[in-house]
Amino acid sequence: MKKLFYLIIFLNYCFLWSQTKVSGIVVDESENPIPFANVYFKDSTEGTITNDDGRFYLESDQTYDILIISSLGYTGQELELKKGANYDLKVILVEGELLDEVVVYRGKQSKKNNPAVEILKKIWARKRQNGIRKFDQYQYDKYEKVEFDLNTIDSALMESKLFKGMEFVFEQVDTSRVTGKTYLPIFINEAVYKVYGDNKLKKEKEDLIGNKNSGFSSNQSIISFIQDLYSDYDIYNNYLRFFDKSFVSPLSKTGIDTYNYVLADSTFIDNKWCYNIIYYPRRKNELTFKGDFWVNDTTFAIKEINLQVTKSANINWVKEIYIEQEFEVLNDSVFLLERDYMMSDFSLNKKEESKGIYGKRTTVYDNYEFDIEKGSSFYEVEVDPFNPVIYDRSDEFWSHHRLEDLNKDERGIYTMLDTLKTVPKFKRLYNIGSILASGYIEIDKWNIDYGPIFSTFGMNEAEGLRIRGGGRTYFGPNDMWRIEGYGAYGFKDSKFKYGISGKWLLDRKIRLKVSAGNRRDVEQIGVSLTATNDVLGRSFASSALFTAGANDKLTNINLTTAGIEFEPYKNLKFGMGGSFRTLRSALPDVFSLSYLDAESSTGIASETKQFEMNMSLKYTPGRKTIGYGVERKDVNDDYSILFLNYSAGLKDVLESDFDYEKVQLFFRKPWQVGGFGRLFTTVELGKTFGEVPLSLLSVVPGNQTYFSIFNTFPNLDFYEFVTDTYASVHLEHNFNGRLFSRVPWLRKFNLREIVGLRGVWGELSDENILLNQPANIPLIAPDDRIYWEYSFGIGNIFKVFRIDFNFRGNYLDLPGARRFSVTGAFGFYF
Incomplete structure (x- = not known):
C-alpha cells in the first residue's frame, strides 16, 4: 500500500505540472547510442539533443502528440505519443535518406563557408552593443531562488532505515523537467536585489533588500557555499566559470576551434525573426557544452540559449550542468536578460542510476530603467552592510517582490522543514553533517x-x-x-x-x-x-x-x-x-x-x-x-x-x-x-x-x-x-x-x-x-x-x-x- 500511495502522489505531480513528458535512448541498428541526435515536438521550437550516451528527456507544459527524432545519415522517425508521460522509449534510427526536418549534424563541421560560423562572427562584432551595455547607466530588480533536492528517489530509498520516522518528507516528491528523474526538495533560499550600474564609470552595486530560506539561516557555511557555487556569468564572455573551472562559451571567439556549429532552423519568436544554431564539442574530456541558441537576424542578440555540460567533461562530483537563458525584446535593438535557470546534478559518480543532489538556481530580472545617473560616491561599497531587517521580511513583502511565484513543491519545502526540524533523528543527522563540515x-x-x-x-x-x-x-x-x-x-x-x-x-x-x-x-x-x-x-x-x-x-x-x-x-x-x-x-x-x-x-x-x-x-x-x-x-x-x-x-x-x-x-x-x-x-x-x-x-x-x-x-x-x-x-x-x-x-x-x-x-x-x-x-x-x-x-x-x-x-x-x-x-x- 505504501508503494501505491507514493506512486499515486508521483503521478499526480507529473500531470499537474507538465502536460507532455518523454524520455528514452536513440540507437542505431547495431544498438550503438547516437549522441547529439535531434529530439523535438512536431510543429514547435521545443526540443533537445541526446547526450553522449544517446539518452534524452524532454517535457512541455503544452500537449503534443508527435515526437520527431533525426540525425544526419539516418532516416528520421515520427513517434506517436499516446500518453502524457512516455518514459524509457527506445528509438532505432536506420541509415538512409534524410528528412527535410533534419537539423542536427554529427561529426566535425567545416569552419569555412559555414553559415552558422558567419552568424557567430556577427554576434562577436555586436556583443558589446547588446543589452544593458548600450546605456550609460542602468538599474533593475533581481529575484534569485536557489533550491537543493535529493534526486533519483525510489522505493528502496523511501523504505530505508535512514528515513524511518521521516517518511512524510516524500509527500514532496516531483519529477525534473530536465532529466526526468524523481527528486525531493530539501532546501530553498530566496533573495531580492536592487542592482545599479554605470558603464562610463565601470561600476556596479548590488543591494540585497530581502533574504529568506528554509531552515538554515544561521548556517553560514551553507549560505557561503551557495553564493560561491552560483556566481554570476555572462554568456557573451569567452569563458564561463563554474565550480572553479573555465568552460569555453559557445559564443566565444575560440568557439570555432572547440565546437561544431550547424544552422538548424529559423522562425519568428516574439515577432522577431531568429536563427537557430546547434553546437556540440569537437573533442571529448574538455570543459565544453552542447546545446543550441536562437539569435536575432538584425541585432544578432541572443534571444534564447541552453547549455548542457558534456558527460565527458573533466569535472568531479557533478554529473550534469544545464543552463537556460531567456531574453526579452525591449525594442527593435535592445534584448535584455529576463530569466536565467541553472541546474547541477551533484553525485559521487556519473552513472545514470546514481543518486545525488540537484542544485537549482532561478534568477528573474525585471523593471529595467536606464540613464539615471547616480554619481561615483553612490557606488562606494560598505565594509559591513548587514541589516537584520533584510532577513526578517514579512509575507506581504515576498508576495510583492517575488518576480516568479513559488510552485506548490517549493512552498511545501518551508512547511516540511519546519516539521522536520522537530524530528530527533533529523537533528542527529544534521549534527553529524555539521561536525564533518566544521x-x-x-x-x-x-x-x-x-x-x-x-x-x-x-x-x-x-x-x-x-x-x-x-x-x-x-x-x-x-x-x-x-x-x-x-x-x-x-x-x-x-x-x-x-x-x-x-x-x-x-x-x-x-x-x-x-x-x-x-x-x-x-x-x-x-x-x-x-x-x-x-x-x-x-x-x-x-x-x-x-x-x-x-x-x-x-x-x-x-x-x-x-x-x-x-x-x-x-x-x-x-x-x-x-x-x-x-x-x-x-x-x-x-x-x-x-x-x-x-x-x-x-x-x-x-x-x-x-x-x-x-x-x-x-x-x-x-x-x-x-x-x-x-x-x-x-x-x-x-x-x-x-x-x-x-x-x-x-x-x-x-x-x-x-x-x-x-x-x-x-x-x-x-x-x-x-x-x-x-x-x-x-x-x-x-x-x-x-x-x-x-x-x-x-x-x-x-x-x-x-x-x-x-x-x-x-x-x-x-x-x-x-x-x-x-x-x-x-x-x-x-x-x-x-x-x-x-x-x-x-x-x-x-x-x-x-x-x-x-x-x-x-x-x-x-x-x-x-x-x-x-x-x-x-x-x-x-x-x-x-x-x-x-x-x-x-x-x-x-x-x-x-x-x-x-x-x-x-x-x-x-x-x-x-x-x-x-x-x-x-x-x-x-
Whole structure:
C-alpha cells in the first residue's frame, strides 16, 4: 500500500505540472547510442539533443502528440505519443535518406563557408552593443531562488532505515523537467536585489533588500557555499566559470576551434525573426557544452540559449550542468536578460542510476530603467552592510517582490522543514553533517564547541605522540566576541602545552577588532617567510608522522600577543600590535638556537626573549565574505592578496634582547588563463635591519614532509637556507586536464596536469653570521645564485589525490642535498 500511495502522489505531480513528458535512448541498428541526435515536438521550437550516451528527456507544459527524432545519415522517425508521460522509449534510427526536418549534424563541421560560423562572427562584432551595455547607466530588480533536492528517489530509498520516522518528507516528491528523474526538495533560499550600474564609470552595486530560506539561516557555511557555487556569468564572455573551472562559451571567439556549429532552423519568436544554431564539442574530456541558441537576424542578440555540460567533461562530483537563458525584446535593438535557470546534478559518480543532489538556481530580472545617473560616491561599497531587517521580511513583502511565484513543491519545502526540524533523528543527522563540515562538536547547553577534532593526534621528535583537546565559545555564527583555546600533552617530553586567545568586534562599520592571546608549545618555526602572530596557528610540519630526514629542528615557544585592526574601506585592513616571545630549542642536543651574548657569564645565550611592535596593511581586492560577527567566512578564493608588514624589535622592553627592524611584502594572485587552467603566482620580499639570532632570522621554508605544502620548497630541509634579506617567487599552473584530454588512452582517467617553478634569492650579513657562531647548523644563504626547483604533478587521481614530482635545480653539492622528492596531497575539488 505504501508503494501505491507514493506512486499515486508521483503521478499526480507529473500531470499537474507538465502536460507532455518523454524520455528514452536513440540507437542505431547495431544498438550503438547516437549522441547529439535531434529530439523535438512536431510543429514547435521545443526540443533537445541526446547526450553522449544517446539518452534524452524532454517535457512541455503544452500537449503534443508527435515526437520527431533525426540525425544526419539516418532516416528520421515520427513517434506517436499516446500518453502524457512516455518514459524509457527506445528509438532505432536506420541509415538512409534524410528528412527535410533534419537539423542536427554529427561529426566535425567545416569552419569555412559555414553559415552558422558567419552568424557567430556577427554576434562577436555586436556583443558589446547588446543589452544593458548600450546605456550609460542602468538599474533593475533581481529575484534569485536557489533550491537543493535529493534526486533519483525510489522505493528502496523511501523504505530505508535512514528515513524511518521521516517518511512524510516524500509527500514532496516531483519529477525534473530536465532529466526526468524523481527528486525531493530539501532546501530553498530566496533573495531580492536592487542592482545599479554605470558603464562610463565601470561600476556596479548590488543591494540585497530581502533574504529568506528554509531552515538554515544561521548556517553560514551553507549560505557561503551557495553564493560561491552560483556566481554570476555572462554568456557573451569567452569563458564561463563554474565550480572553479573555465568552460569555453559557445559564443566565444575560440568557439570555432572547440565546437561544431550547424544552422538548424529559423522562425519568428516574439515577432522577431531568429536563427537557430546547434553546437556540440569537437573533442571529448574538455570543459565544453552542447546545446543550441536562437539569435536575432538584425541585432544578432541572443534571444534564447541552453547549455548542457558534456558527460565527458573533466569535472568531479557533478554529473550534469544545464543552463537556460531567456531574453526579452525591449525594442527593435535592445534584448535584455529576463530569466536565467541553472541546474547541477551533484553525485559521487556519473552513472545514470546514481543518486545525488540537484542544485537549482532561478534568477528573474525585471523593471529595467536606464540613464539615471547616480554619481561615483553612490557606488562606494560598505565594509559591513548587514541589516537584520533584510532577513526578517514579512509575507506581504515576498508576495510583492517575488518576480516568479513559488510552485506548490517549493512552498511545501518551508512547511516540511519546519516539521522536520522537530524530528530527533533529523537533528542527529544534521549534527553529524555539521561536525564533518566544521570540525567542531556543538555543546549547546554551555554555548561552546569542542574541537577541531582533526587536530586530536600528532607526533614529532620532541614530543613523541601528542594528544590535543580544544574548544571555543559559540553562541552563533555572528558572535561579536569569541574565546578559544586548547591543551596538549606530549608523551615523550611529558610536558603540557596550551594556547588561548580572545577577540572582540567593537565597531561593525569599520570592523574595529581587538585581540589578545598566549601560547606555550613546541613549533617548527622555519616554514614561512612572512611573519605571523597567530597565537593558535600550528604548522603541519610540527606534527608530521613521517618525514624525509629527522624532524628535530623544533622550538619551544612562549608567545603573547595583543593587537587591534580595522577596515576603513572594504577589503583594505590595517593592523597594529605587539608581541613578546621566548624562544629556545626543544632538542638542544641536536639543534641549537644559541648565539653570542657578551652579558652572559659564558658568553653564549641559548634563549631569546624579544618584544616586538608591528604595523600591517592587507589589501584583498575582489574578496567576498559572509557574516557580520568577529569572524567572517570567505565566499570566493579567486581574489588577490597584498600584505605589507613592518616590525620593530625593542631592546630592554620587558627584558627584550635585540633592537632591529623588519620589512616584509607578500603578494599572491590567481590568474584564470582562459581554457588553459589556473595559474597561481606568489612573490615574497623581506629585509631585516640589525643583528638578530637564528630564531629571529628569515628561514627559507623547506618541507621534510611527504605532503605538498603551499609556498614551501619540497627539496629543502628545515633551516637549510637562512637569510636576513630575501626575494622569493612561486609559480604553479594547473591545466585542468587540457593536455591529457588530447591523449586518447589517458582521457578516460580525467587526470589533471600541474607544473610548478619556484626560486629564492637571499643573503645573510657577516654580522649575523658572527652572532650565530654557537649554532650547530651551517648558516648558508642562496646569495651566490638563485636557488630554484621545478615540479610536475598529476592531479585528480581517483578524484581526491594529487602527486608531485619535485626536482632540485642547483646547489646540488651541499651536504645531504635532496635532488628529487615525491609529495602528495588529498582534497575534494570540482
